[in-house]
Amino acid sequence: MLKHIRNRWFLLFDLLILPVAVYLGFMLRLDNSDISVYQRAWLVLSAISLIVIPCVFWLAGVYARYWPFASVDDLALLAVTVTGAVVLVCVVAWIVMLDLAIKLPPRSFPFLFLLLALAGTGAPRIALRIYTSRRNRRTHNNAFTHVLIMGAGEAGSLTAQELQRNPQLGLEAVGFLDDDPAKRGMRIRGLPVLGNRDDIAKLAQQYSIRQIIIALPTAPGKTIRAIVKLCEQAGVSTRIMPGLYELLDGKVSVNQLRKVEIEDLLRREPIKTDNCAVKTLLRGQRVLITGGGGSIGGELCRQVLLCEPAQLVVLGHGENSVFEIENELRRYIARNVPRNTPVCEVICVIADLRMPERLDAIFAQYHPQAVFHAAAHKHVPLMELNPSEAITNNIIGTRNVLSVCQRHGVEHFVMISTDKAVNPTSIMGASKRVAELLVLQASRAPISNLQSPIPPLPYVAVRFGNVLGSRGSVVLTFRQQIAAGGPVTVTHPEMRRFFMTIPEAVQLVLQAAVIGRGGEIFTLDMGEPVKLLDLAHDMIRLSGLEVGRDIEVTYSGIRPGEKLFEELFIKGEDYRHTVHEKIFIARNASSFVPEALNELVGELEAAARRDDATTIRAIFHRLIVEYQPPPLPVNAKAPEPVPPPAARERPSDPPQPGLAQSMGGAGSD
Numbered sequence: 032m033l034k035h036i037r038n039r040w041f042l043l044f045d046l047l048i049l050p051v052a053v054y055l056g057f058m059l060r061l062d063n064s065d066i067s068v069y070q071r072a073w074l075v076l077s078a079i080s081l082i083v084i085p086c087v088f089w090l091a092g093v094y095a096r097y098w099p100f101a102s103v104d105d106l107a108l109l110a111v112t113v114t115g116a117v118v119l120v121c122v123v124a125w126i127v128m129l130d131l132a133i134k135l136p137p138r139s140f141p142f143l144f145l146l147l148a149l150a151g152t153g154a155p156r157i158a159l160r161i162y163t164s165r166r167n168r169r170t171h172n173n174a175f176t177h178v179l180i181m182g183a184g185e186a187g188s189l190t191a192q193e194l195q196r197n198p199q200l201g202l203e204a205v206g207f208l209d210d211d212p213a214k215r216g217m218r219i220r221g222l223p224v225l226g227n228r229d230d231i232a233k234l235a236q237q238y239s240i241r242q243i244i245i246a247l248p249t250a251p252g253k254t255i256r257a258i259v260k261l262c263e264q265a266g267v268s269t270r271i272m273p274g275l276y277e278l279l280d281g282k283v284s285v286n287q288l289r290k291v292e293i294e295d296l297l298r299r300e301p302i303k304t305d306n307c308a309v310k311t312l313l314r315g316q317r318v319l320i321t322g323g324g325g326s327i328g329g330e331l332c333r334q335v336l337l338c339e340p341a342q343l344v345v346l347g348h349g350e351n352s353v354f355e356i357e358n359e360l361r362r363y364i365a366r367n368v369p370r371n372t373p374v375c376e377v378i379c380v381i382a383d384l385r386m387p388e389r390l391d392a393i394f395a396q397y398h399p400q401a402v403f404h405a406a407a408h409k410h411v412p413l414m415e416l417n418p419s420e421a422i423t424n425n426i427i428g429t430r431n432v433l434s435v436c437q438r439h440g441v442e443h444f445v446m447i448s449t450d451k452a453v454n455p456t457s458i459m460g461a462s463k464r465v466a467e468l469l470v471l472q473a474s475r476a477p478i479s480n481l482q483s484p485i486p487p488l489p490y491v492a493v494r495f496g497n498v499l500g501s502r503g504s505v506v507l508t509f510r511q512q513i514a515a516g517g518p519v520t521v522t523h524p525e526m527r528r529f530f531m532t533i534p535e536a537v538q539l540v541l542q543a544a545v546i547g548r549g550g551e552i553f554t555l556d557m558g559e560p561v562k563l564l565d566l567a568h569d570m571i572r573l574s575g576l577e578v579g580r581d582i583e584v585t586y587s588g589i590r591p592g593e594k595l596f597e598e599l600f601i602k603g604e605d606y607r608h609t610v611h612e613k614i615f616i617a618r619n620a621s622s623f624v625p626e627a628l629n630e631l632v633g634e635l636e637a638a639a640r641r642d643d644a645t646t647i648r649a650i651f652h653r654l655i656v657e658y659q660p661p662p663l664p665v666n667a668k669a670p671e672p673v674p675p676p677a678a679r680e681r682p683s684d685p686p687q688p689g690l691a692q693s694m695g696g697a698g699s700d
Contacts, residue, residue, distance in 0.1 A: 457592025
């Protein structure tokens with residue numbers, strides 16, 4: 032029946048109800064059904080209403096709305112249109128009645144007529160909307176899955192609204208769960224707050240709940256893990272609203288529920304960063320990003336582009352990845368930048384950082400003002416087997432970039448480092464530590480151009496932990512192993528890692544560019560460490576499988592250069608909170624630069640060119656006091672679980688929970 036209803040039926044109903052509304056207005060005002068004294072006025076008002084109100088409705092688009100699925104906006108439009116139309120009717124009618132010497136209605140009549148016209152025109156439309164909703168609910172009732180919404184805040188309210196508006200989803204919200212006791216017993220969008228997370232098992236049985244929707248977009252991973260565990264114990268599935276960083280990135284919207292993924296279990300409260308300051312720094316500037324085709328470099332390109340630079344130079348060595356990010360950036364500009372507005376010039380350059388002449392030509396051509404150095408070899412076992420590549424790319428490449436930045440007066444330089452650079456046990460970690468020292472040295476050195484000397488500029492480094500979703504991340508490795516049917520390989524039962532998302536990592540880099548003054552090292556507070564064994568178990572369960580029955584977990588042994596735990600600061604570094612509570616800074620990092628740094632780097636370069644791994648390790652021992660390669664053979668098996676080693680001595684001020692140990696290079700594990 033509904034499919035045959037068109038707005039012509041509403042037009043017909045309006046034509047019938049408007050004269051009745053005029054009559055009822057007189058009757059209510061006179062408190063009498065006999066309105067003969069105002070009969071002529073009733074005829075004039077009715078005639079003008081039948082002409083003016085439908086015309087105004089048509090012009091305002093009221094008859095173009097699909098009322099079976101009317102929204103609040105539709106009802107607001109109806110109310111405003113009726114009000115304007117009634118005012119116009121009364122003005123025209125009063126002029127006509129004065130001209131024809133007809134007795135004018137009482138002064139309160141227009142207000143009564145307005146209320147009656149609103150009720151008369153709105154009632155059938157609202158009734159149709161209610162009928163449609165209830166009919167759809169009855170139609171889908173047999174297929175409905177009873178769900179509870181975890182989180183009775185704004186996100187939970189929006190989730191409930193989406194479920195109520197879209198019965199075709201087959202989900203019926205029974206109520207809310209919230210850990211705030213003040214919300215217990217309240218009703219939100221007609222649904223009661225039934226309890227907290229500890230009531231999941233009881234309520235699941237009482238209301239035949241088959242699914243919990245987690246509507247906590249800012250909740251830390253610890254909270255999500257606890258809720259998922261309770262749901263598993265109660266035998267109900269889980270879905271989740273996207274995290275805040277996904278909403279901010281525009282990748283998803285609030286009504287896109289999805290399965291709980293491992294990133295949700297690891298996430299923490301989002302970092303509050305000063306995006307306005309970043310945009311102010313980069314707007315209208317010429318920015319160059321090395322390693323722009325990588326996972327971190329690519330995300331840097333995306334977020335820098337949002338800051339409206341005048342020019343973005345994407346420099347990379349792998350042509351395929353650079354080609355892909357170039358196309359993505361150009362598509363974004365075509366979709367989002369209005370015509371006749373300044374457009375960021377995206378320039379892609381294929382170059383090897385080990386060729387200083389090539390770098391000098393690029394900088395002379397494009398004159399970048401800010402440089403983000405994300406290019407590096409990051410895979411620990413591979414670099415143990417190929418130390419010469421780690422030296423020439425991570426150290427010599429960084430030295431070349433710094434040198435050309437100094438010669439061309441680059442105003443801001445940020446290098447992406449890794450927590451493996453702290454007390455390194457691997458070639459990769461040691462190479463990144465030397466790269467840090469080169470950055471710190473450059474921040475202290477007077478920078479001169481051909482014109483006149485200028486003061487030292489802000490050259491800083493940023494240490495990352497393991498980055499979720501980056502190339503080589505342990506999460507991607509586990510996913511591939513699960514998809515292949517197992518086994519999932521864990522190097523050691525006690526190995527732990529700190530994790531951060533790619534957007535978090537890039538925000539840290541951008542904030543370092545804003546607050547860095549030169550000679551500092553920044554890092555992110557990444558919360559609590561996660562055992563890789565627990566991570567493997569979580570991922571297997573989230574895939575709908577059972578550890579031991581469907582997928583085996585095996586130990587492969589600690590790989591060359593790996594440690595059970597990583598650290599974020601070198602002994603003696605004075606780390607402090609910055610203006611951002613989740614970002615720490617080692618202000619005295621440049622005091623660790625050895626006087627013979629350039630000489631030893633030259634020796635490393637010579638050894639790398641000879642492919643002399645023994646000499647490379649010997650020079651690292653002289654250059655980095657903390658360098659201690661582990662005495663484990665390549666195929667060593669994991670020992671029995673042991674308690675984690677005591678944390679290294681730390682400065683007592685300030686306290687630093689969760690920062691004593693960390694792991695993972697930028698995009699590697």
